[in-house]
Amino acid sequence: MRTFRYERASTTSGAVALLAEAPHGAFLGGGTNLVDLMKLDVARPDLLVDVRRLTSDRVEELSNGGVRIGAGVSNSQLAADPLIRRRYPMLSQALLSGASGQLRNLATAAGNLLQRTRCPYFQDVTTPCNKREPGTGCSAIEGHHRDLAILGTSPECVATHPSDLAVALVALDAVVRTEGPDGERVIPMTELHRLPGPEPQRDTVLRHGDLITAIDLPPLAFAACSYFRKIRDRASYAFALVTVAAAIDVVDGVVRDVRIAFGGVAHKPWRAIKAEELLRGGPAGEDQFRRAAEAELADARPLAGNAFKVPLARNTMVRTLLELLEGPR
Amino acid sequence: MEAEVTFRVDGTSHRLTVDVRTTVLDALRERLGNTSAKKGCDHGQCGACTVLLDGQRVNSCLALAVAHDGAEIVTAAGLASDGELHPLQRAFIRHDAFQCGYCTPGQIVSAVGMLREAEAGWPSAVTAGQPADGGSGGSDGPTVGILTDDEVRERMSGNLCRCAAYANIVPAIQEVARG
Numbered sequence: 094m095r096t097f098r099y100e101r102a103s104t105t106s107g108a109v110a111l112l113a114e115a116p117h118g119a120f121l122g123g124g125t126n127l128v129d130l131m132k133l134d135v136a137r138p139d140l141l142v143d144v145r146r147l148t149s150d151r152v153e154e155l156s157n158g159g160v161r162i163g164a165g166v167s168n169s170q171l172a173a174d175p176l177i178r179r180r181y182p183m184l185s186q187a188l189l190s191g192a193s194g195q196l197r198n199l200a201t202a203a204g205n206l207l208q209r210t211r212c213p214y215f216q217d218v219t220t221p222c223n224k225r226e227p228g229t230g231c232s233a234i235e236g237h238h239r240d241l242a243i244l245g246t247s248p249e250c251v252a253t254h255p256s257d258l259a260v261a262l263v264a265l266d267a268v269v270r271t272e273g274p275d276g277e278r279v280i281p282m283t284e285l286h287r288l289p290g291p292e293p294q295r296d297t298v299l300r301h302g303d304l305i306t307a308i309d310l311p312p313l314a315f316a317a318c319s320y321f322r323k324i325r326d327r328a329s330y331a332f333a334l335v336t337v338a339a340a341i342d343v344v345d346g347v348v349r350d351v352r353i354a355f356g357g358v359a360h361k362p363w364r365a366i367k368a369e370e371l372l373r374g375g376p377a378g379e380d381q382f383r384r385a386a387e388a389e390l391a392d393a394r395p396l397a398g399n400a401f402k403v404p405l406a407r408n409t410m411v412r413t414l415l416e417l418l419e420g421p422r
Numbered sequence: 423m424e425a426e427v428t429f430r431v432d433g434t435s436h437r438l439t440v441d442v443r444t445t446v447l448d449a450l451r452e453r454l455g456n457t458s459a460k461k462g463c464d465h466g467q468c469g470a471c472t473v474l475l476d477g478q479r480v481n482s483c484l485a486l487a488v489a490h491d492g493a494e495i496v497t498a499a500g501l502a503s504d505g506e507l508h509p510l511q512r513a514f515i516r517h518d519a520f521q522c523g524y525c526t527p528g529q530i531v532s533a534v535g536m537l538r539e540a541e542a543g544w545p546s547a548v549t550a551g552q553p554a555d556g557g558s559g560g561s562d563g564p565t566v567g568i569l570t571d572d573e574v575r576e577r578m579s580g581n582l583c584r585c586a587a588y589a590n591i592v593p594a595i596q597e598v599a600r601g
């Protein structure tokens with residue numbers, strides 16, 4: 094590992110100021126992704142500004158009926174939080190389906206959202222990778238890409254975003270609050286992560302030195318009946334092949350409202366806007382769910398090794414909505 | 423860059439100067455001579471390095487020592503009190519829950535942390551994993567006495583065993599969980 098300077102700040106503005114002066118510096122949360130990437134020489138920060146204990150570690154109810162999650166809340170604490178489990182169960186399920194008990198105890202909410210892709214070439218400095226070193230080429234397109242994206246890819250990069258939490262947050266229309274050199278911003282989760290395009294080195298719309306301070310969940314009554322389903326190669330402790338986060342509000346057989354997001358299919362958590370629009374106001378049933386999933390996935394452009402993800406994503410969405418429809422068993 | 427840190431490890435306080443790149447695992451093993459926690463993968467994937475850090479189980483190979491200055495650390499070696507093995511240590515021996523033993527300190531410390539988490543009502547992917555709970559988002563959490571084997575496997579999935587002693591690890595943990 095290369096050496097670096099380690100700093101802590103007593104205020105969030107102090108932390109932002111420290112990083113603003115260090116173009117190659119980074120914030121440190123639990124370190125479960127960043128320290129790993131530093132060991133692999135993929136991340137080479139010359140300054141770490143430790144913000145794990147600086148940002149809030151509380152989950153609080155907002156006056157509008159929503160919930161604010163401090164950036165420093167651990168993944169375990171968040172998954173176990175009674176408010177989250179009662180109002181947004183898919184969020185708790187998403188966290189619990191990721192990593193391990195030990196990792197979730199160290200990992201922070203903000204760090205989880207900003208973890209980097211698990212594309213094997215990104216983590217291997219001996220291979221070309223446009224995300225790690227722009228302009229060197231993409232090893233995955235002609236190589237091992239079974240786990241990678243089917244939607245929104247570019248000729249430069251076909252990576253997926255690995256966070257399960259982010260998928261649930263995108264489905265819930267959460268917003269991220271940041272403090273940066275240019276002041277405070279509120280960024281919808283649906284816009285935080287970006288598609289690779291010609292600039293796969295940029296995972297998100299954040300600018301250097303933007304500190305995530307909190308994540309706000311809007312009130313969404315029907316999210317109390319929501320579900321996060323993760324399909325993976327092992328029963329536990331594996332990154333996703335495909336995930337679906339969904340909540341549905343059905344009254345007298347008619348879909349009043351619905352939220353659907355896919356994980357494991359794109360460079361960002363994929364909100365299924367088309368499927369939602371098709372379903373809203375119409376009857377709730379297997380045929381409708383299938384048609385909506387097919388419409389959403391019509392733009393999928395899989396590679397030779399990951400075409401299986403298209404039917405897998407469709408079936409996972411249909412099955413998840415059907416189970417939500419059945420309700421408590 | 424170097425930094426001065428203090429730790430309480432298995433009940434004893436230490437003050438040491440570390441290179442900021444030093445992980446808690448390397449500080450324990452290389453600087454304090456406590457080789458209880460093992461280095462398996464050094465990338466957060468195997469759980470052999472699990473320690474209790476301020477009461478919670480974590481992968482010490484990804485925790486920078488400087489970021490945890492002042493922490494209370496417990497390794498498997500510190501679980502025994504007054505020469506009396508911890509109930510989980512005794513259960514592992516009784517159930518022959520290891521072969522080479524390399525993963526064992528991590529397994530035992532992880533099980534200690536895991537049972538505390540279950541006792542605190544923390545859910546797991548098994549308890550909170552069904553849409554069928556109709557919005558309650560899982561039960562209020564199991565009491566330790568009713569952890570199923572599936573539940574133990576899920577909660578312990580961050581600890582790999584290359585000798586595949588799982589068939590004996592789960593019953594060893596269950597013996598303690600069920601009291």
Ligand SMILES: Cc1cc2nc3c(=O)[nH]c(=O)nc-3n(C[C@H](O)[C@H](O)[C@H](O)COP(=O)(O)OP(=O)(O)OC[C@H]3O[C@@H](n4cnc5c(N)ncnc54)[C@H](O)[C@@H]3O)c2cc1C
Nearest residue numbers: 122123124125126127191192201204205207256257305466
């Ligand atoms: C073996 C293994 C298995 C895993 N499995 C899964 C899985 O199945 N699903 C899943 O979703 N995840 C999984 N993970 C990833 C894990 O969830 C992330 O490593 C973790 O959530 C990152 O959080 P952290 O606080 O440790 O972040 P760090 O490693 O500290 O930071 C990650 C990034 O976020 C930045 N950052 C941190 N805090 C802030 C802030 N407040 N503002 C701005 N930037 C910030 C850092 O600069 C860095 O770029 C796994 C990890 C491992 C090692």
Ligand code: SF4
Nearest residue numbers: 212222223231250251
């Ligand atoms: S898919 Fe993206 S991350 Fe993977 S090798 Fe290609 S450019 Fe790099």
Ligand code: FES
Nearest residue numbers: 462463464469483
């Ligand atoms: S050595 Fe830390 S998890 Fe493998």
Ligand code: FES
Nearest residue numbers: 521523583584585
């Ligand atoms: S006993 Fe050998 S690795 Fe577990």
